[in-house]
Amino acid sequence: MCISYIIERGINPIQVEYRKDKTLKKYNKDLKLIAQVCEINETITSYVARHSFATNLKQKGVSTDIISEALGHQNLAVTQAYLKELENDVIDDAMEKLL
Secondary structure (H helix, E strand, O other): OOHHHHHHHOOOHHHHHHHHHHHHHHHHHHHHHHHHHOOOOOOOOHHHHHHHHHHHHHHOOOOHHHHHHHHOOOOHHHHHHHHHHHHHHHHHHHHHHHO
């Protein structure tokens, strides 16, 4: 939430956390409904959606700087670590296919 909105509305930090938690739960519930409609049998969460988003951008050749900005990371190192984890998954999948 924007700081000016919080000050303007007189929302305290506990209320902000409550709203964030409530919004995330609603978002994840909606993602599950979308997965159900699309007949996706995997568990879909905001975490999975962010990883999928980043993976797809990386595989399409989008620069890490742009991916970092799109994910809202404050630090490029966070994005690099995030993508490194994804790269390991891709390598693991490739090795699984080989074997």
